[in-house]
Amino acid sequence: METNTEAYLYHDPTKENTWVQAVLNGLGQKKQVYHKATSLQLVTMLIIVIAKIDHQQYISEIETRNCGVGLMNMMGNKGGCAVRFRFHDSYFCFVTSHLAAFVANSERRNQDFTEIAKRLVFTQRSDKLTGYVSHSWNSGGDEGVAYIEHKGGVYDWTTQASIFHADHVIWMGDLNYRVNMAEPDIKAKLNQNKQQELLDYDQLSIERQAGRTFPMFDEGSIQFSPTYKYDPGTNQYDTSAKRRAPSWTDRVLWKKFGEQNKSMLKLLSYSNCMEMMLSDHKPVQALFEAKTRHIDEQKQISTRQNLVRQLIETKDNLTKGQISTSFIEFGDVQFMEYKEKTVVLENTGQVVAPFRFIPKMDESQVFPAWLQVTPEQGILGPGEKTVIQFEVMIDASISAPFNERKQEINDILVLRLENGKDFFIVISGKYIPTCFGVPLDSLAQMTIPIQEMVGSSNALDGTLRRSDANNKSPTSNSVNGGQGHQQANLPKELWRILTFLWNKNMLSMDTLFLDHGDRVVSDYIRKCLDSGDSFDTSILLGDTTDDQETKKGHNDSVGANSMIDVLLAFLECLPEPVIPTSHYSRALAASDSDEHVKLLKDDLPPLHLNVLLYIISFLNDAIKYSPSACKQERKQHIVSAFTVMLRPQLGFKETNPALAKLKKESFVRRILNL
Template sequence: SSSNSSFSRELRDDLVHSSSHTASNKAQILTMPQFNLRDNLIKCELLKNEDQYTYLEDFSIFLGTYNVNGQAPKESLSPWLNSTVLPPDMYCIGFQELDLSKEAFFFNDTPKEMEWTNAVGRALHPDAKYALVKLVRLVGIMLIFYVKKEHAEFISVVEAETVGTGIMGRMGNKGAVAIRFLFHNSSICVVNSHLAAHIEEYERRNQDYKDICSRLQFRQLDPTQPPVTIMKHDAVLWIGDLNYRITDLDVSSVKELIDKKDFETLHRIPLLFLQFHFKDVKFMQHQAEAFTITNDGQVPCQFEFITKPNEPTYCKPWLTANPPKGFIAQGASVDVELEVFVNRSTAPKLNSGAEEIEDILVLHLERGKDYFIPVTGNYLSSCYGTSILSLCNLKEPVQEMPQETLRKLVSAEMSLGENAVSTEKPLDIPKELWMMVDHLFRNAIKQEDIFQQPGLRSEFAEIRDCLDTGIPDSLPGSNHSVAEALLLFLDALPEPVVPYSFYPQCLENCSSASQCEKIISMLPRCHENVFNYLAAFLRELLKNSASNRLDSKILATIFASLLLKSQKKQDLGEKRKTQEFFHHFLVQGPS
């Protein structure tokens, strides 16, 4: 209940977050169109003298949300949007559950967007003229931003982003949409969120809130610049399942400019020799370490992690420095966080031993020296990101196998294909896959919204550790967490259940059930076994659709995207064909 209270406090009316910045820490969040010392020194001087050339103005913002439960507008919204005597300067109107149809959920396409947008436009305050600045939508979560026409010229740098927190952290039935903009001299971010319902789901809501804050990032016009997170704004307005309110906002405006100056003095930054070791790195488990850069020199300076020769980025894909570049005022400090996170893209090579947690960051100081920061760690191999064939040849849990044995097995598999089997008879399917499906078959065959409601990340970690170590024998966590763990397992496979080489044939023959069945019979034996095993399990789920509320189209949409993948980005037509292909195996068993 304490977590629930904490979350409630964070999301009530005082979530209108106005932050005041000192010159030193505000310098850390400046956008930098170019890594140019002269320009940034000027910005630093402007910040130090900010009070001399800026003043605050009050503006009113109408913040409102409406959970429409998939309905079309049936009556005027004027009583809601015209509830104030004076017309507000801005409107930020959010919607939840705009469209509950399967088409909207899986294809993000809905006629309701235009219907509700028009309803809002017709109902704005009649005593002012408004301009539509931006609209952003993720499935049924939508945010519309209007501003009085006389203020439009002072709006700039408008960006919109979305983040889904549904199944596998992607599907947009839950999540948030956001719009950021610069109004006069203040940066503002508006967030509309739709989180898990019911009191007992407070832990899930807390997790979603943290995910939204960390994952929702706005790309900058300069692609070399780091993205801007929600809280890196002068004001954050958060709405979601609230009614409405009028908020007064202090906005900084420029009243005069100071002259540019040249700065030729040198700077120095004391930085002790640093090295970082991350212990027991696991699949999809964040680890972070931080250090501080302090500028005790005579002038401001800037830093940047630079790329090494013949490498595309400044660090390995499993490593991130935040911020990767920045500007430090004289006498100020900045905290840099190094984060390690192994995902489905980086896990395969780490599992096989082809790569290790090892990198060297080069921290460059403008007009200064370079510092070399070694980053090492030990990675605990996982069934996540290990191939079907390798897992079928491993009788013991992954972490009980010597790394060298796993490496040789994967190397042999890559060179010999299906013939790369051990001298013993391989398993029919990976034991890890069997454990998850067996758990769901015994416990979740009638579970409502199975494979549609996400689980908890903490429970996924327990499930992953259980599969990788074999301890305990039964899986922990809720049915929804086990279901999501199964989807993540399929998503992380280096080669999908239907190998990439078979993908074109699947698209060409998707309308013929007999041809689809023939293609599956041609797969490598362990891949064929996994495909048929999953299809048989899903058909059992459909027999209990009255309880679990599943249908064949939902399952085809979810699983086709995991079992039949393209090495290139799929278009909408391809996605529909993969769903048609897999749908044959849900409505009828193999002949």
């Protein structure tokens, strides 16, 4: 899967479709009897459900979800994808994830597991036909449901379903847990065929036994060699300078069953695939035998017909209903902040009441892009109620018009009862602008923090209008434009970020650029940038007392890498990247020529050129002052991460994504003179 920067923000189904076809083609002559039930991609993660065509009629309620737990807890470089569906009358949930890397990050991997388990939430559909079934999750006895509630998750299980609201849960992927032993010792044990001794030091097994991660899951006995890390194209463990230690990073686990239900799922085989040579990992495969529930269809049809007959004979055939409120107020909504409200719809009549949301007059869309509503439609029996959930979150893909005051959290939804009345639900809220997702031109013209400008709408509107004018006149000089307002050479937010990092002590840290920061610290930094508040060094750098020197060094690293995370997120959220989208093809073409790079720089808008040169200067110093032991690794991370400075226009399709990725990295190397 692609790891290029725009893959974190924009979905391109090309690779996903290619893999789906590859899986189907791998079935050979049996391909004709299988089909894709669903698939979902999140950057480097992809989950595909392939089923027999004969089973298609029995698969329903298919839902997919993903969540990123990477940069600032929102980017998809790390995270999880899940699919939940009903097969006959049992629910299956499959999760694939890519957790934090590096040996020392075991605790971070535990946190990633918890975050993914909490945030992958599906729609819980009320089904009276199966309401008699005593599922573990609706009898208060499910360990997984109790776990996410204990970890601070707040849910309404009448309308929501977690990954644990399933009869069968399979969790798989690159979990990245390592072996707590030095690389030479691990290889020595493997050469002596003492693999089972190594498993005593396996981090995932240790953390599971301690109850710190995956406590509600089981795993089969591992009888295969470590799946990581190999020289690509070989069965030889890593011989590069990094010499990554062999580990069982790739795993398949399943949700535990009680003693009475252990026969519900049986593991038939669990192994790796040593013949696969495409990656530095060896894939794992697991084969299960699962039991499912089946409804007696004849009794179901008979019961349904009797109910319909009774309803037809009812005297009062009018659809009637009521809602708990017609007004939903979200209040203040921050960037990347999730908020939800609910409305209760009740069938007060004597007949079945189908309901659905419909578009307003002369509009095609039912809901605005910033609002999700669940369920969008349904059927209520007499006296039944349902909770309708309204969710709002302004993320990087839609924040620009909100920051530019071109869009507001304001809408009216129409909820229709078939053969009954329409309800009008008013949605309102106040978006708190952020510097993330604002064009560079606008930020550079703001002399005060963006949240202070909100109080003066005329000032903010004027700034944005001037920014629009500049964008429409790319040849105008932003410094001597004669408009009465002088544009700064740099956005102050970018200056604050780099000023914090740009000193020899920071740049000399071993782990700078190599680890992620803390999501809470990153959120604190963003709020300071938006409000203009000074950075609190006790938060970013930790305690400075002499007796905590080791802890301080760790906190310094966390604070610095949190600032790096914020810098990358800031650049990723720009509506127009540092290298404008109009220059994207030229940049790729210039990746092998210093002369062409110089010509491209000369043609950049002045502000974009200033920003580019400022970032280049910072990155050159970051490489210059990096410790010799990690200099090469830091270079590679910088080159890969800062391809964020260029991306194509939305909707652009790469003919060769792998080649484009290499060209972008080559372009970054060339502008850094590496």
